[in-house]
Amino acid sequence: MKRANLAGWLLCVFVTGLVEVCVRVFDLRDSVPAPSATFRALVKGLASGALTGAVGTTLESYVEGLALAIAAGVVVGVVIGSSRTLVDCTSILIEFLRPIPVVAMIPLAILFFGLGIPMRRSLIAYAAVWPILVNTLYGVRGSDRMLDDVARTSGVTRVGRLVRVALPAALPSIAAGVRVAASIALLVGVTTEFVTGTGGIGSYMEEQESAFHLPQLYAAVVLVGVLGYAINVGLRVAQQRVVFWVGDERLAAR
């Protein structure tokens, strides 16, 4: 991608060293563990499987929920987006449902599903579906009318036109929506675990916090950051491959 950014990494090393010194000199261990202790906890957690197991649990619900949201969001978005009437009919409903902060649904989901995996999966799916749905809808609306007309006069059926004209046209927009959804879904997934204590890296953080195991807590935070970063980079690369015909400047839109 780019040249190695020496200054940036030097600053990271420098800041880490500075924190290490400050923690040792001013004895801040009650609120910030030394980076070396955090690093040791991270290695230990990964080696013992405590951290890897927690991340695995998180990723399981995350992937299922996100896949569900992509399937539902794209299908519903293409169907609604293909008809002016349907867009008009659903616009206000979507406008009202979308601003509800999804984390506010956590208490409701607990009552509905109890404290299990279905609760987490449905919250993640619900959170992720909105950006995908709306982006699909915009993408389909913005597709070239001429292509649709050509397909229609060539005798392509309505469903065929949705799949072969509207969907490809909406793909760049959908991809952008999936990336937004992926970060929201991770936030909601980890938050749900944190609040309900139902396993996963969120629960792990909550346990370490209440037990005051600070190096373990910070190690988990670093790992979540790495996870978020990896998902971000992975999706960016996937996006560049799938919608390769779109310029870089449009990839980040929305």
Place this chain on the structure above:
Amino acid sequence: MSGRRLPGVLVLAAALGIWEALARARPSFLVPPASAVFERAGQVWPTREFLATVAASLERLAAGYTIGAAAGIAVGILMGASPAARRSLEPLAEFLRALPPIAIVPVAVVVLGLGNGMRIAVIAFGVCFPVLVNAWEGVRTVSPEARDTAAMLHVRGRELLYRFFLPAALPSIVAGLRVALSIGLVMLVISEFVGSPDGLGHYIRFQQSQFNVPELYGGILFLGLLGYVLNTLFLVAERRLLAWQDGAAGEPVR
């Protein structure tokens, strides 16, 4: 998503009607009729207690949003304007941006305790990064020609900031501020889930623990309305502030 409003309103009314009919036909503890939710909201929302809890939430949101937005704008412009600052801050910024903001909550609890400071810090953290990234992107849109011209005319420091960078970055900053508003609301709710004596997050969590289902629906509804109203007010302000721009509203980068 504008368009004709009437069909949308009708569909919304129909959805409420179906909710009401289903809840009455098959009474369920988890799904109270819409009328019961609204009736309860009508009783609870005007009470002094509920308004105090709303006020507590709004205060936190305002404080956290202001701090986060100011920090994001300042660092974002710095990174856009100075290549050295960009290089040294980029890895750290990219990592923190990918970190789901929930991960900062246990850290903030350990460092700042369970008071308002922790909640405001958590909101500010969530708000900061979308603003930062968009301010950075905005400054990057200043063309090299404009930069060279400014350098040639010896435009420096404050004047460079106010005459070149800020106007160029403003549409993008405003777009980032709008994205940040909904993230701020999410972080507000999360922060109030954790050991808060008041606020809307605490309110819905409490209603869930008491199995007060209509009140719980009402709380979620209120948060949705709050998000909707804040976003609408923002759009109105945005149109005023950016009236000089020819319709090209900034698209947020995420």
